[in-house]
Amino acid sequence: MARTYISPSKFVLGEGELKKLGEHVAGLGKKAVLIAHPEDFERVKDILDEGLKGTDYVHAAFCGESCDKEINRIVKLTEQEKADVVIGLGGGKALDTAKATGTLTKKPVIIVPTIASTDAPTSALAIIYTETGEFERYMHLPKNPDLVLVDSGVIAKAPTRFLISGMGDALATVFEARACIKANKPNMSGGMSTKAALAIAETCYATLLEDAHKAKAACDANVVTIALENIIETNILLSGLGFESSGLAAAHAVHDGLTVLEETHHYFHGEKVAFGTLVQLVLENAEEETIIEVLAFCRSLGLPVCLADLGVKELDEERLMRVATHACSDLETMDNMPFEVRPADVAAAIRAADIIGGTW
Incomplete structure (x- = not known):
């Protein structure tokens, strides 16, 4: 292809x-x-x-x-x-x-x-x-x-929460791109990823780690700085090009699953994607160092790292399976993961990510 x-x-x-x-x-x-x-x-x-x-x-x-x-x-x-x-x-x-x-x-x-x-x-x-x-x-x-x-x-001059949410959305880009490439799955346009797209996704993540807090400070002060424009470019352009020309995977599928819970409707797209990224890392059994880095990044900016951060105080098995089943539906991007993922796997990963985010 x-x-x-x-x-x-x-x-x-x-x-x-x-x-x-x-x-x-x-x-x-x-x-x-x-x-x-x-x-x-x-x-x-x-x-x-x-x-x-x-x-x-x-x-x-x-x-x-x-x-x-x-x-x-x-x-x-x-x-x-x-x-x-x-x-x-x-x-x-x-x-x-x-x-x-x-x-x-x-x-x-x-x-x-x-x-x-x-x-x-x-x-x-x-x-x-x-x-x-x-x-x-x-x-x-x-x-x-x-x-x-x-x-x-x-x-x-917009509320800083929007910028931070964009960073939560951009956070998923490199992890989903890598998953799609490893699985040899097509990108959003129906072709295979290019080296350029992966390089953009990796630059997206690197820029988040480098400029996130400096950009937040500028937005808090309602001023334009180099760091702020770097993060704006990251949230909009680098993340956009990276996801579209490499693909989406579990993080966004989990986001979409979470939308069946009414209490999450008050939270922004990128806020739910940030937690979805942690769930994807659990699904992949990612290295602990990577999970800790992502967890620390989210916490430092106030991005959600557990269900309670998304307004979900209680999640019984029936509602959890609704989320997991939606995330694994034919309309979703869960099958871009490099291994088979069943609703039960997603439910388990959500439970584990919730504990990791709440206790680590």
Whole structure:
């Protein structure tokens, strides 16, 4: 099977870049539909007023859930308004909705993350949830965004929890990439991983260990530093390229399984992925040194390391098996592990990871 590597057509990161959004729209079309949650829209409205001055656009107020009903509503609006460019602004779910809308309407897509909480911005993938927030399926898209535009000044002013969540998501990248490569499983685009993709995944992890705390300090102070921009690039670009061109495995499958527990719905994607990474390491029987390093990293940033950290105070066997069974379903990426994983194995790994995170 051929090796494949995919990426957005262009990635731009820098302070003040949102003020140039209109220039980028003009290069792709005449009218845009802007998909953004009202709170995200208001948070950057002054910058948007300058960045989109003279640009014809309509704001499609995002409902907050990347579900079929919302995507279909915005597709209809895009067609009614005769928009020829789709802009997604905000967090992961708004961005996934924009990517899905662009695919269904065959329009170019500009992605503008206002937080660095996931690696969703760069990918040709949209995660579809139910209207109540449970994971439903992955929507594989024919191409990556035409532009990912990241204003580090905007992200520096967002709550630090978002940045930390993005680091939790990025944490899984190298471990899942290695698992997929060892299992000789295809990546998200259907090809085999490249050496470039693995190198990016490894750089992703190395940068987290090097710059995480310096970036957190900058975000706490709402200022842009080299370390902060390094972590923004890591959370969005390195993690995005690494997972998409190498693949996902147990960590994200466990995340998706955890979404069946209502109490986890208040926690961010990357927060659940961080615990999922510990579960994957237990499944692999990873070296204790690696588990301790990951555990220490998570604890130092306040990322979840046990079920209680995700709001799960009690987990009986019936609910645990619901999580484990979902994580091993045909829609999931658990079968990218280099050995057979059964729901009972996942349940055992969750129990063990929970004790490790709570006591080590």
